[in-house]
C-alpha cells in the first residue's frame with residue numbers, strides 16, 4: 457500500500473480526526489513490556505514505533521534518513537517519532553509515523569507543532585483531536 461492509499465485509509469477510518477503519540481527510540485522496551493502484559497494499545501504503538509526505527513535505521517552515513525520537519529539528517533537515537541492515528545482508536549486503523557530530529561523535537565509542544573505542520577502539508581484538512 458503506497459502513502460497516498462495509507463493516508464486515504466487513515467482519513468476514512470478517523471472521520472477526519474487524528475490524535476498524535478510522541479515516542480523516543482528508548483521507549484520501545486517499556487512498550488513491549490506493556491504489550492506482553494496484554495495492553496493492545498501498547499502493542500500497536502510498539503509495532504508502529506518499531507517500524508519507524510527500522511525505516512530510520514535503514515539510512516546510512518552517506519544517505520541518512522531526513523527529519524520530517526526540517527530535512528536535516530536524523531542522528532541515531534537522537535530523534536522523536538510521532539505516530540498519527542484515528543482519534544480514540546489507537547487499537548484499530550492505520551498509524552502514520554514521522555520522525556523529527558532533536559532540534560525539531562526539543563519539547564513536546566515543538567514536536568506537536570512540527571507534526572501538525574507536516575500532516576497539513578500532505579493532508580490540509582487534518583484535524584487533530586488534542587491540539
Ligand SMILES: [Zn+2]
Pocket residue numbers: 523524525526527528556557558559560561
Ligand atoms: Zn528537524
